[in-house]
Amino acid sequence: MSGQSNHVGPIVFADETARAQLLEHGECVTFRVDDRTAGETWWRESRLGEKEGDCLVAHIDAVDPADESALEPYRELSGFATVGDWQAAIAELNGAMDSGHLYRVTVDGDSDV
Template sequence: MTEATSSGIVGPIIFANQIARNQLIEHGEVVTFRKSQRTTGDTWWRESRLGPKQGDVLVEEIGRVDPREVADLDQYLGLSGFESVSAWQTAMKDLNGSLPAQGYLYKVTQS
């Protein structure tokens, strides 16, 4: 797992997608995709880049995946909030402009 930066600062995590937000709010945890690696550890989440803090969370890296491969996502589908891998992939396309060839999964837990 990736640790917090050497300065100890973990940037906030943004949940622009309503389905992922609902998963976090209603179940206290969500597995989320990011096209780039990010800092991990205790931080907070918000709905938009400049939006207000919505709650405290712990971000843990699961690992690198190919989001085009159903098998890479299927085992985490239950914690993603999405009804299917294809729905999750569509959300990734919407947020990233296209479906990246690789990215990282993170487990985010309310603290």
């Protein structure tokens, strides 16, 4: 064992719909403007909020959030009823943009979630 951890910085689920998807189904595909580290971490509801549970973050792909066909394959795991609803949430949290990244977040079965 090298002594190094593969834990990465926590991930925030500020959107209620995405957070409900994570809590109810144990996984969520989420959009992030910036490329972030993937690996074992924990999630919280706000930037400075307390830990809600352990999770694993995996990068899916870079996407244009305005491109419905890029989001549609992941829409069900996003928790949103339609791609349009997901796009509206992305815009509300991030403003206008033409690129970002999709991540699959799965909760750790041993966590409190």
